[in-house]
Amino acid sequence: MALIVHKYGGTSMGSTERIKNVAKRVAKWHQAGHQIVVVPSAMSGETNRILGLAKEISAQPDPRELDMIASTGEQVSVGLLAIALKELGLKAISYAGWQVPIKTDSAYTKARIESIDDAKVHADLNSGAVVIITGFQGVDAGGNITTLGRGGSDTSAVAVAAALKAEECLIYTDVDGVYTTDPRIVSEARRLKVVSFEEMLEMASLGSKVLQIRSVEFAGKYKVPTRVLSSLTDPMIPLDEEMTSGTLITFEEDENMEQAVISGIAFNRDEAKITIQGVPDKPGIAHQILGPVADANIDVDMIIQNQGIGGLTDFSFTVHRNEYAKALDVLNSKVKSVISANSIVGDDKVCKVSAVGIGMRSHVGIASLMFRTLSEEGINIQMISTSEIKISVIIDDKYMELAVRALHKAFGLDQAK
Amino acid sequence: MALIVHKYGGTSMGSTERIKNVAKRVAKWHQAGHQIVVVPSAMSGETNRILGLAKEISAQPDPRELDMIASTGEQVSVGLLAIALKELGLKAISYAGWQVPIKTDSAYTKARIESIDDAKVHADLNSGAVVIITGFQGVDAGGNITTLGRGGSDTSAVAVAAALKAEECLIYTDVDGVYTTDPRIVSEARRLKVVSFEEMLEMASLGSKVLQIRSVEFAGKYKVPTRVLSSLTDPMIPLDEEMTSGTLITFEEDENMEQAVISGIAFNRDEAKITIQGVPDKPGIAHQILGPVADANIDVDMIIQNQGIGGLTDFSFTVHRNEYAKALDVLNSKVKSVISANSIVGDDKVCKVSAVGIGMRSHVGIASLMFRTLSEEGINIQMISTSEIKISVIIDDKYMELAVRALHKAFGLDQAK
Numbered sequence: 001m002a003l004i005v006h007k008y009g010g011t012s013m014g015s016t017e018r019i020k021n022v023a024k025r026v027a028k029w030h031q032a033g034h035q036i037v038v039v040p041s042a043m044s045g046e047t048n049r050i051l052g053l054a055k056e057i058s059a060q061p062d063p064r065e066l067d068m069i070a071s072t073g074e075q076v077s078v079g080l081l082a083i084a085l086k087e088l089g090l091k092a093i094s095y096a097g098w099q100v101p102i103k104t105d106s107a108y109t110k111a112r113i114e115s116i117d118d119a120k121v122h123a124d125l126n127s128g129a130v131v132i133i134t135g136f137q138g139v140d141a142g143g144n145i146t147t148l149g150r151g152g153s154d155t156s157a158v159a160v161a162a163a164l165k166a167e168e169c170l171i172y173t174d175v176d177g178v179y180t181t182d183p184r185i186v187s188e189a190r191r192l193k194v195v196s197f198e199e200m201l202e203m204a205s206l207g208s209k210v211l212q213i214r215s216v217e218f219a220g221k222y223k224v225p226t227r228v229l230s231s232l233t234d235p236m237i238p239l240d241e242e243m244t245s246g247t248l249i250t251f252e253e254d255e256n257m258e259q260a261v262i263s264g265i266a267f268n269r270d271e272a273k274i275t276i277q278g279v280p281d282k283p284g285i286a287h288q289i290l291g292p293v294a295d296a297n298i299d300v301d302m303i304i305q306n307q308g309i310g311g312l313t314d315f316s317f318t319v320h321r322n323e324y325a326k327a328l329d330v331l332n333s334k335v336k337s338v339i340s341a342n343s344i345v346g347d348d349k350v351c352k353v354s355a356v357g358i359g360m361r362s363h364v365g366i367a368s369l370m371f372r373t374l375s376e377e378g379i380n381i382q383m384i385s386t387s388e389i390k391i392s393v394i395i396d397d398k399y400m401e402l403a404v405r406a407l408h409k410a411f412g413l414d415q416a417k
Numbered sequence: 418m419a420l421i422v423h424k425y426g427g428t429s430m431g432s433t434e435r436i437k438n439v440a441k442r443v444a445k446w447h448q449a450g451h452q453i454v455v456v457p458s459a460m461s462g463e464t465n466r467i468l469g470l471a472k473e474i475s476a477q478p479d480p481r482e483l484d485m486i487a488s489t490g491e492q493v494s495v496g497l498l499a500i501a502l503k504e505l506g507l508k509a510i511s512y513a514g515w516q517v518p519i520k521t522d523s524a525y526t527k528a529r530i531e532s533i534d535d536a537k538v539h540a541d542l543n544s545g546a547v548v549i550i551t552g553f554q555g556v557d558a559g560g561n562i563t564t565l566g567r568g569g570s571d572t573s574a575v576a577v578a579a580a581l582k583a584e585e586c587l588i589y590t591d592v593d594g595v596y597t598t599d600p601r602i603v604s605e606a607r608r609l610k611v612v613s614f615e616e617m618l619e620m621a622s623l624g625s626k627v628l629q630i631r632s633v634e635f636a637g638k639y640k641v642p643t644r645v646l647s648s649l650t651d652p653m654i655p656l657d658e659e660m661t662s663g664t665l666i667t668f669e670e671d672e673n674m675e676q677a678v679i680s681g682i683a684f685n686r687d688e689a690k691i692t693i694q695g696v697p698d699k700p701g702i703a704h705q706i707l708g709p710v711a712d713a714n715i716d717v718d719m720i721i722q723n724q725g726i727g728g729l730t731d732f733s734f735t736v737h738r739n740e741y742a743k744a745l746d747v748l749n750s751k752v753k754s755v756i757s758a759n760s761i762v763g764d765d766k767v768c769k770v771s772a773v774g775i776g777m778r779s780h781v782g783i784a785s786l787m788f789r790t791l792s793e794e795g796i797n798i799q800m801i802s803t804s805e806i807k808i809s810v811i812i813d814d815k816y817m818e819l820a821v822r823a824l825h826k827a828f829g830l831d832q833a834k
Contacts, residue, residue: 016473053497056433058504065503068511069496072489079486080470086482087475094485098515099560143516 002167003035003125007135007157010044011174012231013077016084023084025172025235026130030090032239035125037164039135039157040081042073063108067137067147070109071097074134074153081132091129095120098139102156104146107297111146112214113138113155116163133160151212158215162222169224170246171211172231177247178203178210180413181265185401188414192247195263200249202356202390203266216249223251261366262357262411265404266390269351269397271301272324273383274317276331278342281313285339289315292334298323302352302385302392312342316383318394324348350382351397355407356390367391373410379403419584420452420542424552424574427461428591429648430494433501440501442589442652443547447507449656452542454581456552456574457498459490480525484554484564487526488514491551491570498549508546512537515556519573521563527714528563529631530555530572533580550577568629575632579639586641587663588628589648594664595620595627597830598682602818605831609664612680617666619773619807620683633666640668678776678783679828682821683807685769686814688718689741690800692733693748695759702756706732709751715740719769719802719809729759733800735811741765767799768814772824773807784808790827796820 006029008022022040030036050069054061078094085092100120104111124131135153140146148155154171161169176191178200183189195203197220204213210228219226229246279285290300301318319327324346331344360366370391374381379402383394395403408414423446425439439457447453467486471478495511502509517537521528541548552570557563565572571588578586593608595617600606612620614637621630627645636643646663696702707717720734736744741763748761777783787808791798796819800811812820825831 016470020474050493053433053493054500057437057497057501061500062503065496065499065511068499068513069493072492075489075492076467076470076486079482080474082482082485083471083478084474086479094482096485096562145513 001033001035003037003164004029005157005161005164005166005169006036006038007153007169007171008038008040008231009153009171009173010041010046012172013040013042013081014044016080019077019080019084020087021235022081022172022231023088025231026081026085027088027090028236028239030130036130037121037125037160037166038078038081038130038132039153039160040074040077040132041135041153042077046073046076064144067108067111067145070147071134071137071145074136078132078134085130085132091127092132093124093129094132094134096134097137097156098143098145100133102133102138102159104138104140104148106140106142106144106146108144108146110149110297111138111140113148113159113218116159118163121160121164148214151215154212154215155218158218158222158224158226161224161226162218166224169219169226171215171226171228173210173228174230174232175210175228176230176232176245177228178264180263181404181408182267185267186265186405186408186414189408190413192263194248194250196358197249197251198389199263199356199358202354202387203264219249220251225249225251261359261363262355262413263359264356265407265411265413266354266356267351267400267404269400270321271318271350271352271394271397272321272327272346272348273302273350273394274319274324274327274331274344274346276315276335276339276341276344278312279315279339281311286315288339289331289335290317292330293319293327296326296330298327298330302383302394304383304385318350318352318383321348349397350394351400352392352394353400353403353407354390354392355411358389360389360391369410370407373406374403377402377406418450418452420454420581421446422454422456422574422578422581422583422586424456424570424586424588425458425648426570426588426590427458427463429589430457430459430498431461433497436494436497436501437504438652439498439589439648440505440507442648443498443502444505444507445653445656447547453547454538454542454577454583455498455547455549456570456577457491457494457549458552458570459494463490463493481561484525484528484562487564488551488554488562491553495549495551502547502549508544509549510541510546511549511551513551514554514573515560515562517550519550519555519576521555521557521565523557523559523561523563524714525561525563527566528555528557530565530576530635533576535580538577538581565631568632571629571632572635575635575639575641575643578641578643579635583641586636586643588632588643588645590627590645591647591649592627592645593647593649593662594645595681597680598821598825599684602684603682603822603825603831606825607830609680611665611667613775614666614668615806616680616773616775619771619804620681636666637668642666642668678780679772679774679830680776681773682824682828682830683771683773684817684821686817687738688735688767688769688811688814689738689744689763689765690719690733690735690767690811691741691744691748691761691763692731693752693756693758693761694731695729696732696756698728698730703732705756706748706752707734709747710736710744713743713747715744715747719800719811721800721802735767735769735800738765766814767811768817769809769811770817770820770824771807771809772828775806777806777808786827787824790823791820794819794823 082092082094135156179189499509499511552573596606
């Protein structure tokens with residue numbers, strides 16, 4: 001008997017028929033003797049529908065009130081799933097985040113989980129009940145509802161699994177695992193049976209939509225074995241088969257594991273780059289530029305500063321495309337005159353393409369193969385950023401698919417191992 | 418400066434355009450110097466939509482989980498209204514019932530309010546904010562979400578007004594006040610400028626849909642001056658005009674008030690009657706019959722027992738039509754054999770029509786005029802029940818409109834006073 005956390009995405013919860021299927025799958029696990037906690041997302045489209053109403057009323061809706069309304073989608077989901085489980089004869093109880101409670105900070109629309117009380121949930125599990133907890137949300141110290149931002153239900157599930165010391169966290173979704181790249185762009189993309197935590201972290205941060213990055217961080221921090229698998233299979237497939245399907249995120253570097261040099265090509269179209277030209281090349285300048293940006297709650301991704309010439313340098317960074325206008329606004333109003341920059345320019349028609357792989361550590365020439373491949377396709381590289389296990393480039397977004405396909409082939413990811 | 422509670426129904430909150438109109442009206446009151454608490458319903462159709470999902474999953478959904486999901490409609494409403502008020506430059510904050518908290522008992526889907534904490538709300542009001550509180554819901558001692566049942570937002574509003582010692586509770590709805598009867602059935606129906614609390618209580622209990630009965634009970638218990646008025650007027654009409662529109666429920670019998678003998682004709686089509694035939698006429702029999710019905714949480718309305726003949730009597734009562742099957746089930750399984758009744762018969766095609774008026778106290782012949790009028794229309798009376806200020810009859814529901822029109826005319830309600 002093990003304690004297992006299941007997470008179901010919006011598509012898996014998309015209709016009452018699908019919710020009944022989720023209930024059948026959960027019941028199968030429960031009847032095999034496992035203790036099950038389920039963290040479902042809102043029914044697909046529901047959160048967008050509600051936030052659309054807010055946008056009809058205000059171009060810049062108050063974040064606290066947005067969380068008040070956005071959190072309702074999951075509340076409906078947990079109630080419906082509890083009803084479906086009871087209909088199958090199981091004991092089941094649902095909780096909103098504040099009822100557990102899942103405590104977060106007060107950063108509305110992008111809150112971070114601070115603690116999860118496991119007492120109530122363990123008591124329910126020990127009484128034989130399936131416990132269903134709303135994803136995506138929590139409650140701050142003032143008793144206000146908060147949400148974790150898009151994809152936050154993955155984070156909720158992994159955080160709940162960590163708090164409950166669950167044996168495994170199963171992320172059921174509409175894809176059957178993590179691929180070498182997006183199969184919609186490269187038909188030869190292959191599913192990875194195992195991926196290391198570090199690779200998964202890079203892939204998530206680089207735009208792979210399979211798992212939200214904070215959920216991977218949580219999985220890594222608390223070493224929660226996490227598996228991404230399909231919710232579209234027959235709910236009654238044998239448990240053994242289901243337990244080994246999908247992609248497992250592992251925390252051990254297994255020496256026997258035949259590790260490819262590169263595990264996957266990730267990409268992200270939601271990028272915008274900003275360059276501040278003619279910045280005095282002196283200590284503290286990066287903070288003077290990015291401090292006000294951070295204060296405005298804008299996440300910065302890649303940051304590049306070149307060696308200065310003649311006491312002046314250019315400073316570039318990327319932000320989410322949705323925050324491009326806001327970032328430019330902050331820079332023009334609060335930064336430009338303070339640091340006496342010459343000009344601020346930007347482009348929100350760029351994308352990021354990355355090659356990720358733990359094998360990179362022990363192989364040379366990965367970067368040069370990547371740059372050569374792009375060059376042969378006539379794609380200009382605008383920015384480069386590297387870490388120990390990934391290389392990312394910013395390119396014109398019209399070349400994104402071409403770049404992904406070329407790199408996937410160049411690194412031999414289309415060949416079965 | 419006064420503290421005023423506004424309540425807006427589902428139709429008034431039915432679209433983002435209408436929510437913006439509600440915000441304009443609230444802003445007008447706030448800018449005139451009043452402290453405003455708003456209790457909105459869910460957007461029209463929303464609660465039905467959500468409960469419909471539950472019904473697709475289970476014929477008898479778990480009540481706790483129903484409340485979990487049904488409460489979300491109001492949560493969306495309060496958030497959207499707060500956003501709309503902020504868009505107008507006002508300070509505003511929304512609360513779900515559990516955040517206030519509004520404490521209730523644990524009778525899911527028909528909970529009763531036990532207490533309302535006014536500390537947080539008063540603090541917000543004193544800071545200049547408009548406070549918006551979800552109608553229809555609260556939280557029980559165990560921290561579970563409860564709902565008050567259909568129309569519960571009226572009750573929430575009046576209860577909040579009582580807890581805050583508000584000067585007036587304004588119930589904005591899609592009708593412009595309380596009428597002598599439903600204008601859709603009798604075109605000559607007239608709006609009452611003032612109605613006594615007792616008459617309103619009878620009218621609500623007798624099927625007038627204008628106010629939920631528990632809200633009237635609350636208004637009476639705590640003497641909350643409550644006004645029913647239209648939300649469909651231009652939100653910017655002068656405050657003086659708005660303050661005297663609609664129908665005021667009063668707690669004083671004003672001697673100068675020209676009181677009609679009968680104030681209105683109420684009716685209710687949601688009735689079903691059940692008769693237990695051949696019941697031993699001995700002490701305790703009513704409790705033996707109705708105890709199990711009450712235990713099943715079924716509300717009983719009219720109860721009639723005739724003088725027995727030969728040691729046996731017939732015992733009749735009415736229930737809500739939706740609970741007819743459940744009530745028959747309880748009686749057949751738990752009551753019939755215990756009390757050795759001959760048979761249990763029923764009819765769910767009946768309705769109740771009532772004449773209500775404080776003036777009845779000092780006038781004789783009201784009942785006989787009522788019975789004669791129905792008789793002249795060829796309508797058979799199946800059950801009769803009276804109180805100090807009302808007479809109700811149960812008749813075949815196909816005669817309902819005819820009966821209402823005939824009685825409205827017979828009591829002179831179509832003549833302007």
